[in-house]
Amino acid sequence: MSKIKLTVLGISYSQTQSGAYALVLSEENGNRRIPIIIGGYEAQAIAIQLEGLTPPRPLTHDLFLNFARAFGIDLIDVHIYKLEDGVFFSKLHCEDSKKELFIDSRTSDAVALALRFNCPIYTTEEIIEKAGITLDVEEYNSEEPQDESETETPEPTDSFTDQIRRLSLDELNRLLSEAVENEEYEKATKIRDEIKRREKKK
Numbered sequence: 001m002s003k004i005k006l007t008v009l010g011i012s013y014s015q016t017q018s019g020a021y022a023l024v025l026s027e028e029n030g031n032r033r034i035p036i037i038i039g040g041y042e043a044q045a046i047a048i049q050l051e052g053l054t055p056p057r058p059l060t061h062d063l064f065l066n067f068a069r070a071f072g073i074d075l076i077d078v079h080i081y082k083l084e085d086g087v088f089f090s091k092l093h094c095e096d097s098k099k100e101l102f103i104d105s106r107t108s109d110a111v112a113l114a115l116r117f118n119c120p121i122y123t124t125e126e127i128i129e130k131a132g133i134t135l136d137v138e139e140y141n142s143e144e145p146q147d148e149s150e151t152e153t154p155e156p157t158d159s160f161t162d163q164i165r166r167l168s169l170d171e172l173n174r175l176l177s178e179a180v181e182n183e184e185y186e187k188a189t190k191i192r193d194e195i196k197r198r199e200k201k202k
Contacts, residue, residue, distance in 0.1 A: 003079070003122040008111060009033065010050065011043050023111060025121065032132035034123070036088055042108035044185050049115040051192045053180055061112045068117075072096050075117035078110040083127045160187065164194050172198075 005028040014020040014037055021043035025034045038046075045061050058066060068075065073096045082089035090110040092103040105113075114121050164172060172195050179188035 006121045034131050038108040045112040047189050065116045075119050077119050078114040078121045080123040
């Protein structure tokens with residue numbers, strides 16, 4: 001069975017489930033996307049890695065990386081191999097100096113680990129056919145994924161977002177460092193998004 005390589009486009013708020021997020025994966029050589037609904041903690045673990053934030057203490061997926069490296073285990077790739085009743089199933093392809101193993105995993109955890117191990121993510125044509133969405137747009141913003149039914153999605157606003165938009169760039173960078181130090185990663189992600197938004201306007 002041929003494998004299709006996927007890349008992580010980004011994470012957005014779920015339009016269908018309150019408190020959930022949509023992880024958007026894209027086929028590397030095509031325009032089909034796979035949206036996967038994930039929980040807040042898993043979204044945070046993925047977003048931190050995508051944003052290049054360094055927590056003061058290792059999170060669970062960072063601990064897994066450190067543990068594996070300490071014992072000479074490497075994550076070769078991640079394979080999203082089944083879609084059943086709306087649930088994606090994944091396996092971690094691991095190797096050490098003596099053997100290789102395939103370990104069952106939730107897809108959200110598998111993607112979070114793939115980003116940390118810098119290894120490829122694959123799926124099958126069958127899953128792409130069942131769950132894939134084709135976006136007929138010229139550009140797709142990987143940092144702010146959009147709902148497939150619209151060409152533009154309004155930015156989510158809340159009191160914190162309104163507050164940080166009034167701050168200077170220096171104040172935002174200082175606030176970002178404090179948020180990471182205090183392990184307030186949801187705040188850190190919003191601050192980082194605001195910094196990037198301003199940098200694009202330069």
